[in-house]
Structure formats: structure tokens, C-alpha cells
Amino acid sequence: MSETTIRTSDSRTEQLNSQRTETNDESEHCPECGGSLVNDSERGETSCVDCGLVVEEDEIDHGPEWRAFDSSEKDRKSRVGAPTTTMMHDKGLSTNIGWQNKDAYGRSLSASQRKKMQRLRTWNERFRTQNSKERNLKQALGEIDRMASALGLPENVRETASVIYRRALKEDLLPGRSIEGVATAALYAAARQANYPRSLDEMEQVSRVERMELTRTYRYIIRELSLEVAPADPESFVPRFTSDLDLSDEVERTARRLVEAAREDGLLSGKSPVGIAAAAIYAAALLSNERVTQSEVSEVADISEVTIRNRYKELLEADGVQNMAA
DNA sequence: ATGGTTTTTACTGCGTC
DNA sequence: GACGCGGTAAAAACCAT
Numbered sequence: 001m002s003e004t005t006i007r008t009s010d011s012r013t014e015q016l017n018s019q020r021t022e023t024n025d026e027s028e029h030c031p032e033c034g035g036s037l038v039n040d041s042e043r044g045e046t047s048c049v050d051c052g053l054v055v056e057e058d059e060i061d062h063g064p065e066w067r068a069f070d071s072s073e074k075d076r077k078s079r080v081g082a083p084t085t086t087m088m089h090d091k092g093l094s095t096n097i098g099w100q101n102k103d104a105y106g107r108s109l110s111a112s113q114r115k116k117m118q119r120l121r122t123w124n125e126r127f128r129t130q131n132s133k134e135r136n137l138k139q140a141l142g143e144i145d146r147m148a149s150a151l152g153l154p155e156n157v158r159e160t161a162s163v164i165y166r167r168a169l170k171e172d173l174l175p176g177r178s179i180e181g182v183a184t185a186a187l188y189a190a191a192r193q194a195n196y197p198r199s200l201d202e203m204e205q206v207s208r209v210e211r212m213e214l215t216r217t218y219r220y221i222i223r224e225l226s227l228e229v230a231p232a233d234p235e236s237f238v239p240r241f242t243s244d245l246d247l248s249d250e251v252e253r254t255a256r257r258l259v260e261a262a263r264e265d266g267l268l269s270g271k272s273p274v275g276i277a278a279a280a281i282y283a284a285a286l287l288s289n290e291r292v293t294q295s296e297v298s299e300v301a302d303i304s305e306v307t308i309r310n311r312y313k314e315l316l317e318a319d320g321v322q323n324m325a326a
Numbered sequence: 327a328t329g330g331t332t333t334t335t336a337c338t339g340c341g342t343c
Numbered sequence: 344g345a346c347g348c349g350g351t352a353a354a355a356a357c358c359a360t
Contacts, residue, residue, distance in 0.1 A: 270331070270332070271332075271333095272332075272333075275332090275333080293346090293347060293348090294347075294348070295347080303333085303334095304333065304334050304335080305334095305348090306333075306334065306335085306349095306350090306351095307332085307333060307334075309348080309349065309350085310332095310333090313349095
């Protein structure tokens, strides 16, 4: 006996879940007594005519939220149009003014009306392109935000990146280039300017654009906006790498000193800053008797072991010379 | 496109644990 | 014998011209 009740309740929930759309269909019947069901949209309930069992309650009323007492009132209150579509950038909601100089009844317009329509077309077009830039910007800023947080870049870098992007947009640098590409390039430039440099490889990880496009776009916007981006300072990589390698503050300080020594000897120009930083850390760890292998450093710095070897010899040499002189 | 510089790849030998 | 390290040559990448 208990089994049967369980089964009926099961079948009931099944009906409710899978056939929700058909509850007011004539073919529906009461699970208890088999009587026909009636839908009361005022109460949001579906109930049985015979036994009064409420089959479904708290339904969502999909009807209009207003009431109309005659057809003219219905015309006034009803407000629906064509469905929106995401296929169009503005969901198809922007205004279009037809090119034909005809009114709604197909009659030709007077000369003054024609001129008026022409002016309206012009302005409408202007506002629409304005909006397209807004949307463009919005998407780009979203991308910048996403990439910046993926790379752990602080707020001010995002700010700078968005300023750069806005300028690029304003100078009409976008046509022919992807939003994503310019956004990535802007962020790359901003990060470098703010001394939180990220390598091209790192940018590539979080961006959807190819390396080639990124470098090309980057060069382009740097040139066109005449941004001044100094070559990355090796020291700005030092803290990140030391912490990635779990090395002490002492190593970090020594590494900085080595970089400085190299700078004074003019060893920095032309060499990759990342390589210098990696080598400085390796050398510093050696001097502090902390264990790191070249391959570990090359791993976190994303630089070859050979480069580390070549650089760190030079660094120690420069540092040695300084110590001799002192 | 070209040439010069830097970095990477691949391979080798040496010493140590 | 595996590993870390140092060195080398050639290839590849990068950059300015």
C-alpha cells in the first residue's frame, strides 16, 4: 500500500518536471482521480476539476503584467516588437532610416522633407558609429581586465592599458587589427611602463592572439602613439623569480647588487633583461650558498641555461672588478 | 632583403654524489 | 649511472638598416 503512494508521487513529480509546458493541455489528467485539469493563471495554480487537487502551484505567469478591458486599451498597452538577435552587434535595436525618399504610404517626399531625412540619416549614422566604438571599447576593457588578473597585474597597470587603448581607438588605429590584439599590446606596453614587465611568452599564454600579431601590433601602436617604453629593467624581474624559486631576501639583494654592477659596466645594453635577471639570481644564490640549479632558474625565467651561464660569468666578473676597486 | 648581434638547440666531456 | 655544470658550434630569432 505504501508502495503505491510512493509510485503515484513519483509519477507526479515526473509529470511536473518534464511536461511543465503541457500542463494546461486538454490531455492532462489528475494523477489522483483521473479528472481533467484546469489552469488558473490568476492564482498561478493548476488543479483538478473533480477532486480539487492542486497539481502545480506558484507557476510563472508568462502573460502581460497589465490588464486591458477593451481592444483599444489592449492596443495602447501592448508593447512588443521584433525579437532581438545577438547576431547583430546592437541586437538589432538601433534605428535604421530607409534610403528611399518615400513616406510610410509609398508617397514621394517633398524637397524639404527629403533634405530633413538626409540630415537625420547623417546624424543617425554618426550616433551609430559612436556606439560601435563604445562597444569596441567595452569589449577591449573586459579583455584587458581578464588578462591583467591572469597575469597578476595591479590596478594601475589596467588603468594605463585602458588609457593606451582609448588613445589607439581615438587615433583610428583599430581598423585592420583585432580588438584582442590591440588590447594585448596595450596591456603589454602598460605593464612595461609601470615596471611590472611581463614577457611576450606570458602575454601569449593569456591572450588569444599569435605572437607575431602581438609584436606587430605592439610596435605599431608604440610608434603611432609615440609611447616611450624603456627597455625592461632586469631588477623588476628579480623579486618575482626569487619568490618563485623560494630563495631568501639576501639572495634578492645580492642579485640586485649584481645587476647594478653590470649596469655600471655597461653590460646590459642589447642583452635580454630576463636573462640578466635570471643570471643574477643564479649567481647570487651561489654566493649565498643557497641551492638552485641552472635548469630551475631557466625554468621559472623561461630562458635557456646557456644564456644563464654566459650572463652569470659576466656578472661575477663585473662584480669582482668592483670589489677589487673598492 | 641583409647583416650583425643575441639566444637557443644539441651535443660533449668532466666531476660528484 | 644520474645529475649538475661548463664549453662549443650551428641554427634560429631578433633588430636596425
